[in-house]
Amino acid sequence: MSAAAEGSGPTANAVTSDEGSSTTLKDQKKPAVALEEDDEFEDFPVEDWPQEDSEVPGEQDTHLWEESWDDDDTTEDFSKQLKEELEKVKANK
Amino acid sequence: MATPTIDKFLTEIAGILREKNATQLRDYMVLEPPLPPLYNQIVSELKTSYPVFNQAPLEAKCKEFIPEYEESEEGGSWTSFITFLLKYFTFLRDVNVEQLVETHDMLKSLLNQCILALSASTGLVVLPTVISLSRTLARLAIGLDKRPDLIAHLTRRESTSGTEEAGERVTLVESSANVIREAFKKCLSERSGNASGLDRSGQPEGRRMGIYLTANLCLKLFFHCRKLRSAEQIFGNIYQQSPPLARFPASQRVTFLYYLGRYHFANSHFYRAQLALQAAYSQCHLKCLKQRRLILIYLLTANMILGRFPSTHLLHRPESQGLQEAFEPFCRCIAKGDLATFRRLTNLESENAEWFLRKRILLQISNRCEVLLWRSLARRTFMLSGFQGDTTNKKAPTLDLQDVLTLATLLERRALGLDNKPKSTKRPEHTNSIFMAKPTPAPEPEDPQGYIDPDLAGAMEPSGPDLPNIDTVESIITSLVDQDLLHGFISHKSLKFAITGSKATGALAAGFPNVWQVISGKFDDEVPGWVREQTSSGLGRGAAGPGMVVNLSGARPVGAASA
Numbered sequence: 001m002s003a004a005a006e007g008s009g010p011t012a013n014a015v016t017s018d019e020g021s022s023t024t025l026k027d028q029k030k031p032a033v034a035l036e037e038d039d040e041f042e043d044f045p046v047e048d049w050p051q052e053d054s055e056v057p058g059e060q061d062t063h064l065w066e067e068s069w070d071d072d073d074t075t076e077d078f079s080k081q082l083k084e085e086l087e088k089v090k091a092n093k
Numbered sequence: 094m095a096t097p098t099i100d101k102f103l104t105e106i107a108g109i110l111r112e113k114n115a116t117q118l119r120d121y122m123v124l125e126p127p128l129p130p131l132y133n134q135i136v137s138e139l140k141t142s143y144p145v146f147n148q149a150p151l152e153a154k155c156k157e158f159i160p161e162y163e164e165s166e167e168g169g170s171w172t173s174f175i176t177f178l179l180k181y182f183t184f185l186r187d188v189n190v191e192q193l194v195e196t197h198d199m200l201k202s203l204l205n206q207c208i209l210a211l212s213a214s215t216g217l218v219v220l221p222t223v224i225s226l227s228r229t230l231a232r233l234a235i236g237l238d239k240r241p242d243l244i245a246h247l248t249r250r251e252s253t254s255g256t257e258e259a260g261e262r263v264t265l266v267e268s269s270a271n272v273i274r275e276a277f278k279k280c281l282s283e284r285s286g287n288a289s290g291l292d293r294s295g296q297p298e299g300r301r302m303g304i305y306l307t308a309n310l311c312l313k314l315f316f317h318c319r320k321l322r323s324a325e326q327i328f329g330n331i332y333q334q335s336p337p338l339a340r341f342p343a344s345q346r347v348t349f350l351y352y353l354g355r356y357h358f359a360n361s362h363f364y365r366a367q368l369a370l371q372a373a374y375s376q377c378h379l380k381c382l383k384q385r386r387l388i389l390i391y392l393l394t395a396n397m398i399l400g401r402f403p404s405t406h407l408l409h410r411p412e413s414q415g416l417q418e419a420f421e422p423f424c425r426c427i428a429k430g431d432l433a434t435f436r437r438l439t440n441l442e443s444e445n446a447e448w449f450l451r452k453r454i455l456l457q458i459s460n461r462c463e464v465l466l467w468r469s470l471a472r473r474t475f476m477l478s479g480f481q482g483d484t485t486n487k488k489a490p491t492l493d494l495q496d497v498l499t500l501a502t503l504l505e506r507r508a509l510g511l512d513n514k515p516k517s518t519k520r521p522e523h524t525n526s527i528f529m530a531k532p533t534p535a536p537e538p539e540d541p542q543g544y545i546d547p548d549l550a551g552a553m554e555p556s557g558p559d560l561p562n563i564d565t566v567e568s569i570i571t572s573l574v575d576q577d578l579l580h581g582f583i584s585h586k587s588l589k590f591a592i593t594g595s596k597a598t599g600a601l602a603a604g605f606p607n608v609w610q611v612i613s614g615k616f617d618d619e620v621p622g623w624v625r626e627q628t629s630s631g632l633g634r635g636a637a638g639p640g641m642v643v644n645l646s647g648a649r650p651v652g653a654a655s656a
């Protein structure tokens with residue numbers, strides 16, 4: 001006797017037929033950019049894998065995070081506007 | 094009436110039990126349609142020979158093939174397994190998969206019995222079956238939860254039959270999680286082998302193999318129904334009793350670390366969240382883009398809050414699609430100190446607000462990153478108008494708080510649409526307004542004065558927009574100093590912030606230290622819930638023992654403090 005473990009039974013019915021049923025007015029607002037996706041953390045298709053399969057080849061030393069992001073530029077528009085405002089307020093005193 | 098297929102099935106099950114072939118047993122316990130032809134045969138034999146009203150003959154039949162007490166060296170009883178088998182047959186015979194709610198109830202009860210079989214001394218062989226049933230139950234529960242039309246009638250029933258705290262509603266999802274949690278407890282409390290819980294090859298021994306499989310299913314369900322308190326119990330139990338996480342397969346590690354990171358994130362422990370999520374991300378298979386992306390969203394937010402921004406490189410990875418457009422505007426305005434743009438981005442009306450809200454990261458960004466933004470604004474103000482210091486006369490660099498107020502007012506007015514546009518005085522909705530009830534038109538007062546609660550008698554009507562004043566600015570700067578994000582002291586009398594220690598490094602570097610370095614310097618790498626191979630003594634798990642209370646949500650770290 002052999003057995004097929006996976007079926008498309010009750011759970012599949014429940015999962016696949018939910019689309020569209022939970023649409024509320026809020027959901028109808030069009031989301032921006034390519035951000036719409038499922039929030040559920042899906043099961044992995046495989047149980048185990050070696051660490052190499054998680055590493056982008058040749059990128060071991062690539063830095064993923066910027067720790068120094070202070071913006072020292074005081075010549076762009078934003079800073080100019082702020083400077084103008086400071087001068088204006090001081091002149092009015 | 095002859096039941097050849099059932100007899101054959103039971104003979105083979107008895108053989109599987111003798112050989113202790115756990116995975117084969119799982120493969121035999123088919124539940125979900127379409128059933129293989131032989132199972133349909135079993136169902137029809139059950140229906141004709143063992144009708145619903147009398148279980149005894151079927152039970153006798155099972156015992157005929159599977160002796161209740163094992164006649165081996167180890168001994169042990171199959172009683173609870175036989176009861177499980179009986180329930181399995183009943184399930185096959187009676188289930189109507191069109192009735193999803195009833196199917197769910199039957200499956201829950203079947204899993205319950207399977208867990209009892211797991212607890213028996215002979216129970217290890219049932220573990221894969223328990224996992225498989227738990228997965229099916231979890232899937233069905235979440236599927237049903239997305240069908241409010243099917244479960245509406247249950248809401249009242251559940252609320253009255255809730256076994257947890259009185260008055261608290263136990264949802265269908267939570268009730269499923271509670272059953273799976275029993276399996277988790279059985280796996281975690283395995284006593285076989287030595288104290289480490291590992292066998293000679295370093296693998297988790299016995300039922301412990303199921304610890305993270307069952308825990309992850311519980312966590313999936315608890316997160317789905319937002320019962321973080323219940324998730325906390327899982328993490329607490331694991332932290333005290335589990336073998337090291339590294340000894341379990343990658344899929345289990347990554348899934349667990351994702352939920353652990355989300356849990357710490359939800360508790361405003363962003364540094365711990367970042368550690369767990371970073372580990373999950375680094376171990377996640379490159380091809381599993383959906384999982385990588387979900388991990389990355391929370392990892393990225395936690396890092397932003399802690400003062401670390403994503404590199405362009407990271408934002409160009411395949412799993413980051415669309416994230417650059419969503420997150421970079423925040424990073425830019427935080428670095429600039431652009432409060433006006435920040436307010437617009439965190440506003441509920443903003444372009445991506447709904448996505449950020451659904452991911453449950455909007456309020457965290459709004460509240461926590463504002464702290465970093467005020468630091469940047471103070472820094473920019475200092476660059477534009479601060480006194481840079483005079484070493485010869487030993488005068489410290491100072492920042493005039495009045496200047497910070499000037500700029501903060503400008504930017505807040507801009508955010509409120511008051512800047513250069515005197516016509517539009519309507520204040521845009523602030524994020525926090527989602528917590529406020531919409532004002533309902535007051536009914537016509539019988540008393541011309543209307544009703545005024547004694548507590549509010551004489552209170553002033555709020556008028557005008559909520560703009561900062563010098564007290565707000567002073568308290569914000571004080572708070573930044575307190576969090577070590579600004580280095581110096583405040584003169585309340587002259588309303589100035591003076592930078593100390595500027596001699597060696599210069600005023601900017603001394604007064605406005607690197608955010609990430611300040612924050613990360615305050616924490617060690619211990620993450621409650623995460624059992625690591627080598628633990629530092631005296632901290633966390635190093636000191637954990639039976640009966641110890643593990644507090645997972647204690648005081649807030651600096652990354653969690655608001656200005």
